[in-house]
Amino acid sequence: MQNFSYDHLYRFTYDMLTKIGCPESDAKIATEVLLSADLRGVDSHGVARLSGYVRLWEKGRINATPNVRVTYETPSTAVVDGDSGLGLVVAPFAMKVAIEKAKNVGTGWVSVKNSNHYGIAGYHAMMALEHDMIGISLTNASPLVSPTFSKERLLGTNPISVAIPANEEPAFVADMATTTAANGKLEILQRKGLDTPTGWVQDRDGNPTTSANGVKDGGALLPLGGDREHGSHKGYALGAIVDIFSAVLSGANYGPWVPPFVAFLDPLPNLVGEGIGHFFGAMRVDAFRPADEFKSHMDNWIRRFRSAEPTPGNEKVLIPGDPERELEAIRRTDGIPLLDPVVKDLTQLGERFGVKF
Amino acid sequence: MQNFSYDHLYRFTYDMLTKIGCPESDAKIATEVLLSADLRGVDSHGVARLSGYVRLWEKGRINATPNVRVTYETPSTAVVDGDSGLGLVVAPFAMKVAIEKAKNVGTGWVSVKNSNHYGIAGYHAMMALEHDMIGISLTNASPLVSPTFSKERLLGTNPISVAIPANEEPAFVADMATTTAANGKLEILQRKGLDTPTGWVQDRDGNPTTSANGVKDGGALLPLGGDREHGSHKGYALGAIVDIFSAVLSGANYGPWVPPFVAFLDPLPNLVGEGIGHFFGAMRVDAFRPADEFKSHMDNWIRRFRSAEPTPGNEKVLIPGDPERELEAIRRTDGIPLLDPVVKDLTQLGERFGVKF
Numbered sequence: 230m231q232n233f234s235y236d237h238l239y240r241f242t243y244d245m246l247t248k249i250g251c252p253e254s255d256a257k258i259a260t261e262v263l264l265s266a267d268l269r270g271v272d273s274h275g276v277a278r279l280s281g282y283v284r285l286w287e288k289g290r291i292n293a294t295p296n297v298r299v300t301y302e303t304p305s306t307a308v309v310d311g312d313s314g315l316g317l318v319v320a321p322f323a324m325k326v327a328i329e330k331a332k333n334v335g336t337g338w339v340s341v342k343n344s345n346h347y348g349i350a351g352y353h354a355m356m357a358l359e360h361d362m363i364g365i366s367l368t369n370a371s372p373l374v375s376p377t378f379s380k381e382r383l384l385g386t387n388p389i390s391v392a393i394p395a396n397e398e399p400a401f402v403a404d405m406a407t408t409t410a411a412n413g414k415l416e417i418l419q420r421k422g423l424d425t426p427t428g429w430v431q432d433r434d435g436n437p438t439t440s441a442n443g444v445k446d447g448g449a450l451l452p453l454g455g456d457r458e459h460g461s462h463k464g465y466a467l468g469a470i471v472d473i474f475s476a477v478l479s480g481a482n483y484g485p486w487v488p489p490f491v492a493f494l495d496p497l498p499n500l501v502g503e504g505i506g507h508f509f510g511a512m513r514v515d516a517f518r519p520a521d522e523f524k525s526h527m528d529n530w531i532r533r534f535r536s537a538e539p540t541p542g543n544e545k546v547l548i549p550g551d552p553e554r555e556l557e558a559i560r561r562t563d564g565i566p567l568l569d570p571v572v573k574d575l576t577q578l579g580e581r582f583g584v585k586f
Numbered sequence: 587m588q589n590f591s592y593d594h595l596y597r598f599t600y601d602m603l604t605k606i607g608c609p610e611s612d613a614k615i616a617t618e619v620l621l622s623a624d625l626r627g628v629d630s631h632g633v634a635r636l637s638g639y640v641r642l643w644e645k646g647r648i649n650a651t652p653n654v655r656v657t658y659e660t661p662s663t664a665v666v667d668g669d670s671g672l673g674l675v676v677a678p679f680a681m682k683v684a685i686e687k688a689k690n691v692g693t694g695w696v697s698v699k700n701s702n703h704y705g706i707a708g709y710h711a712m713m714a715l716e717h718d719m720i721g722i723s724l725t726n727a728s729p730l731v732s733p734t735f736s737k738e739r740l741l742g743t744n745p746i747s748v749a750i751p752a753n754e755e756p757a758f759v760a761d762m763a764t765t766t767a768a769n770g771k772l773e774i775l776q777r778k779g780l781d782t783p784t785g786w787v788q789d790r791d792g793n794p795t796t797s798a799n800g801v802k803d804g805g806a807l808l809p810l811g812g813d814r815e816h817g818s819h820k821g822y823a824l825g826a827i828v829d830i831f832s833a834v835l836s837g838a839n840y841g842p843w844v845p846p847f848v849a850f851l852d853p854l855p856n857l858v859g860e861g862i863g864h865f866f867g868a869m870r871v872d873a874f875r876p877a878d879e880f881k882s883h884m885d886n887w888i889r890r891f892r893s894a895e896p897t898p899g900n901e902k903v904l905i906p907g908d909p910e911r912e913l914e915a916i917r918r919t920d921g922i923p924l925l926d927p928v929v930k931d932l933t934q935l936g937e938r939f940g941v942k943f
Contacts, residue, residue, distance in 0.1 A: 303692030305662040306873040334691050335660030340874050363831075376891060378900040383891055391827050401830070403823035409816055426815045435897030453810060453817050458783045459766055460810050466760035466906040467824075469891075470748050473758070474720075477883045478874040484890055501886065516663040517697050517835040526834045529858065533841055534733060534740055534826075540792030543735040549823040 231572055232564035238264055238276050241575065244584045245279060249286050250293035251315070259317035262348040267565045269553035271404075273413030274349045277571045280578045282315060282346070284492035291315055291345055297322045304334045308479050309341045313504060316347030316368070320507055324353045324366070327511040331362055335516030340479035343503035346370070346490050350390035351404035351553070357392060357511045358400050361520045364392040365510035369475045369482075371489045374408055375449035376465040377457055380435035382449045383484050386411055387471035392550075394514065396524035398531040402550030407468040408450045415441050415450075420568075428455020474508040481506030588929055589921035595621055595633050598932065601941045602636060606643050607650035608672070616674035619705040624922045626910035628761075630770030631706045634928045637935045639672060639703070641849035648672055648702055654679045661691045665836050666698045670861060673704030673725070677864055681710045681723070684868040688719055692873030697836035700860035703727070703847050707747035708761035708910070714749060714868045715757050718877045721749040722867035726832040726839075728846045731765055732806035733822040734814055737792035739806045740841050743768055744828035749907075751871065753881035755888040759907030764825040765807045772798050772807075777925075785812020831865040838863030 239260055246256035267275035285291040295314030299307045307326050311319035323339045330337025347353065350366040357364025370385025386406035393401040410429045418425055418441035425439050432438040433447030437456065444450055453464030476483035481502045488496035488505060514523040537546045567575075572586075579586040596617055603613035624632030642648040652671030656664045664683050668676035680696045687694025704710065707723040714721025727742025743763035750758040767786045775782055775798035782796050789795040790804035794813065801807055810821030833840035838859045845853035845862060871880040894903045924932075929943075936943040 301875065303870075303873040304690075306692040306869070308874050333661075335663040336693060336695055338693055338869065338873075375897075376894070376903055378896050379891075379894040379903045380897050381894045383894055389824075391823075393827075393830055401826070403820075403827060405817075405820040405823060407820075409811065428816050431897070435895075453820055454766065455816060459785050459812060459816070460762075462904070462906070463760075463762045463764075463810055466748075466762060467746075469758070469906065470750075470760060473750055473884070473887065477880060477887060478871065480875055480879075483883070483887055501883065512663070512695065513660075514835065516660040517665050518658065518837055522837075523834060526840070526858065527830070530830065530834060530840055534736075537733070537736040537738045537740055538792075539735050540732075540737050540788070546733055546736045547819070549819070549826065 248582045255318045262317040265352045266349040268557040270556040307339045311344035316345040319344040320347035324509045327509045331511040336512045339509045341507040342479040342481035350388040354390040354392040363512045366390040367471045367508040369472045377461045384468040387468040395527035398528045476506030605939045612675045619674040622709045623706040625914040627913040664696045668701035673702040676701040677704040681866045684866045688868040693869045696866045698864040699836035699838035707745040711747040711749040720869045723747040724828045724865040726829045734819045741825040744825040752884035755885045833863030
């Protein structure tokens with residue numbers, strides 16, 4: 230493990246992206262989105278993924294110079310075609326469209342097709358905050374999750390992010406996979422040689438397992454809830470809603486047809502749509518009540534929850550977004566820790582393209 | 587246990603509601619909403635609650651002749667003031683506003699204040715289906731749920747319903763509390779003298795318990811996930827989002843201030859808003875792509891998931907809404923089973939008001 234400054238990682242990522250042909254403005258926003266994951270502690274979605282994106286570009290599955298555009302719209306909705314671009318570029322474009330529509334008619338809702346992995350969901354939702362809007366960001370993803378009672382993997386970890394502005398308090402920012410645990414947590418346990426808790430994973434035969442290698446070995450992540458008795462049908466329904474809003478509305482691939490993120494796995498034949506899908510929403514809070522009124526009630530909401538009496542052994546009740554914001558403050562000062570295999574991977578990536586890590 | 591025909595329960599409920607002064611059209615819609623819960627198997631939200639609504643009316647907390655109205659709007663949004671009416675009446679009014687806005691600008695979003703319990707979330711979401719729209723229905727509710735790490739009850743079971751139209755297949759209809767299990771399931775276990783699974787309930791000291799009386803005894807329901815290790819912070823975040831969309835956007839009471847449904851508990855002093863809150867959304871599918879295209883892809887989605895290979899010991903993968911729809915078909919024919927205490931309660935209610943059960 231070694232710490233790197235934000236600026237160091239920014240420069241490397243930006244240089245790599247321009248090296249594969251991204252226009253400067255695209256490289257800039259993509260770098261920002263990617264590194265926001267590292268800052269906020271979602272290490273599996275940050276710079277550790279850079280070489281994965283590059284390999285997809287090498288396979289011709291990511292277009293470094295896409296013509297991202299609105300292909301259909303009404304006053305409050307749009308469909309965006311990502312033209313196989315980096316999701317890191319396509320998603321902010323689409324979220325801006327949602328924000329513009331919200332300025333005009335109160336809310337904006339954009340479904341996206343023909344995109345790729347878009348980094349952390351929270352970045353895009355949080356774009357709404359500075360406009361005094363609530364931001365919503367959903368995406369589907371490569372199938373690693375089995376619905377309740379299914380042996381087959383049919384859904385991605387399909388995250389939901391909702392960002393809600395407050396006044397004096399920091400914003401409420403939920404950003405969560407619709408599974409009990411995201412894949413990144415399995416990788417941490419694998420490295421430590423530890424088992425998972427119950428309800429995270431099933432094995433290739435569809436039986437519950439606590440092996441951290443369960444998904445690698447052909448099993449699946451489980452929807453939030455874990456099993457039927459603990460409400461996994463609800464996690465499954467949430468993941469399904471994310472899939473349908475992101476892909477059936479836009480014309481992207483859904484369910485088991487979502488193309489894999491890893492370049493060594495090919496997309497299925499007979500795809501049902503184009504690329505992967507996202508869904509974004511922006512709601513002006515003053516389309517409901519005066520913004521200052523709304524935001525001062527959010528302060529009150531946040532303070533009441535944060536000051537609730539904690540359960541034995543716990544220090545305090547957290548507000549969604551608290552841990553990530555606190556970590557970001559630390560990492561902006563102390564740097565971002567990268568595991569040795571990630572450092573090696575980035576060094577080799579740089580060497581292949583003549584960019585010093 | 588005794589079975590009653592839909593028509594029998596319809597007549598009794600309608601007569602009772604007109605008896606307390608509801609206008610005929612209000613009594614009709616309220617009866618339909620209430621009984622849709624009994625038909626769909628959400629027995630805790632159906633006719634078993636009728637005497638609870640009446641007691642709230644007797645306390646002056648429900649207005650039988652409300653002036654339900656839009657108090658603020660933009661092309662895609664509105665705030666509705668329920669004027670302390672039955673949620674069973676206020677919610678369909680607000681959902682219709684959302685649908686009209688969607689006809690005009692693609693989507694409609696309505697936040698509601700000054701309302702009461704609105705029956706099952708799914709009824710209102712499903713109103714969108716006949717218009718080829720996706721329907722969304724959220725509500726906050728009396729605080730029975732402790733956020734992750736909280737000893738205090740700060741949230742309701744705050745359900746999320748999303749209804750999505752298909753073509754030849756029946757619609758996708760998710761309707762779920764954001765807790766591991768809803769309160770109705772605890773009542774079933776209480777009657778049988780059984781314990782709950784882990785992750786459903788904590789006791790009054792904030793420790794995990796499997797007592798089905800845990801909530802009655804001053805404990806709390808737990809957010810979907812159950813504990814931190816199993817993702818309860820996600821269920822907590824979902825319940826919080828429902829609370830904020832329903833009440834902070836509209837000006838209703840939120841969090842621990844939501845007035846209790848039971849008439850023997852008074853609302854807190856120093857309320858932060860008016861009544862309880864709901865949130866509704868309607869999205870025209872053809873605001874994104876042609877409706878027939880969307881709906882035939884939904885058929886394909888549903889068929890692919892329904893035909894997935896099941897896990898050992900399970901028959902098939904279900905689509906959200908399948909169990910409720912199948913039960914509704916049975917109950918429309920065979921009648922609706924009511925427990926003896928419910929029959930007794932309704933009989934006594936009728937006697938008090940001169941309506942024969």
